[in-house]
Amino acid sequence: MKFLTLCFIFILALMIPIESVDTITLHGISYLDENPVLVSLENGKISAVEQPNQNTDGPDVYIAPGLIDVQINGYVGVDFSGPDLTVEGVIKATKALWKAGVTTYFPTIITSDLDRIKKNFAILAEARKNPEIGRSIPGFHLEGPYISPLAGFRGAHLEKYIRKPNWKEFQELQEAAENGIKLITVAPEIDGAIPFIRKCVESGVVVSLGHHNGSAEQIQLAVDAGAKMGTHLGNGCANEINRHHNPIWPQLSNDAITVSIIADGFHLTQEEVRTFYKAKGVENTILVSDALDLAGLPPGEYVRGERKLVLTPDVVKLPKENVLAGAASPISKCVGVMLDYTGCSLKNAIQMASTNPARLFSLYGLGEIEVGKQADLILFSIEDNQVVIKQTYVDGKLVYKQD
């Protein structure tokens, strides 16, 4: 009878979690098989995953592990590479990301003045110690400054700050970051890159190839040195490249490379996304937002440095040149684009946005709904291939609920 009463409460309460002493039980549709599921949370961990009673009608929301974004430059006006970064800013960005279903992320610092990089890593390292948001930031991504100086390949990175790989210098950055740098994007073809990659890998940092014009041979050498990833494949690349010899084919063909892609609906065409996904497969693809700090702000005109930028609801543009300036969508949006562009299953889309980054970066407690894992979860609906976040749980606590 007790169980039946409980079930009755489920129907009444729909998505509202049932709280007993310390346990919260969420009722929804599993992202894995689209079957109803009950997920219990206790002391910040998942304590049970069960099939509900057959006769119970559950709420019409999906349950999935929280999303993990390993490349995000800023959010809600907080620029991780900017001059005004503060711990408070990082807290604000983290909480805003929770609303977008991102429970874990690597704040990404791009090619900048070395002192700025150090200063901002120190701020990020401080922010990680915050008990409320710290667990959402298991590491940082350093994108540059050891990348290609060539126009097109360097993308929006400023040429004057691009440098040759320097292990001692990197160690200083790592020290400022209190060993928080878990991912570095490097160009394999520049002087000293291969031994540098080897040292990074030996020190436990994941090396991703990006903003580069590496040949097949140079890419293979980097993989042999331990590089495991390709950064935002198809972007950070010149508009015109050789049809046979270019940096894209070797990264597509090499199964040792997991590629990240910006599937925001703008940075890659549908054909590119479909092709990359078919070539790499679900195991070797991860979704990143590469969002600029303007992401999460209301659309409009903004000034950054000396440039005027226009934020549309979806993407940042340079109005003068009418070209893309950067991404503005959290990866929850990219999950929807993957569903739309490739027709992949929700299970696969979530794997690319949560399970794969958790695996690649040894975030053992994350990326799956399983007993004993950290209770970082999202409840969401899918409306016209768009993910609408209804609730977000971090460490077993409700941190966001849609009004």
Next chain:
Amino acid sequence: MTKSFTIDQLQAAVYGDPNEMGEAAADFVKSKLNGAIQQKGEANLILATGASQFSFLKALQRKAIDWKKITVFHLDEYKGISDQHPASFRKYLKERILDSVAPKKIYFLNGDAPDLEKEMDNYSKALQQHPIDVACIGIGENGHIAFNDPPVADFNDPKWVKLVSLDEDCRNQQLGEGWFPTLDDVPKQALTLTIPAIMGCKTISCVVPDERKAEAVYNTLNEEISTKCPATVLRTHPNTSLFLDTNSASKIAD
């Protein structure tokens, strides 16, 4: 390799030093894993811990293996210690191999789970759902495999995973390898895969370097097959390779 021989069904080989031994075992495991991946698209692996596995694990992570297709289990874990404890086998495996190879999926045996019965039950079920292609094991100074010490080893154990008391020799070995400051700090109990759970694996790769293990190796190869020296059971497995170095093989007659 300095020599190789077969006793009952067990194939053994002796190598010049632990590194050579580790390389050979890693090549063996690599070929079995890649064979399984070729056949069914994925492979299931059990890893062991302890000082004896250092050179093998170091070599294994450098081999060309598609870890994205491999599900990993491990043999045992102490009761009641967290995965942050310096002697934790979970911590050991993360730091010595898993962080760097990032396998498809890892099943950790949580010795500090609030409900150990449930934990063992879940682990047993997961093992049953993942027929193991290769089990990498060692042999303890007392002849144990996993934590099946002589007093608790059972060749016909109905269980897959069980809670055992560790015998004095076993606890002294853990102290001797430097994992704990005093004997009192060595846990008295642990969770372990049982002997049938190990013997059910398709291939077993058993890595045993070091002088400390010479007697256990001698017993494994020469004693009557019984739980007095649990590792003797390996002689009845159809596909087991034993990797030794000259020190661990020093008591074997030429």
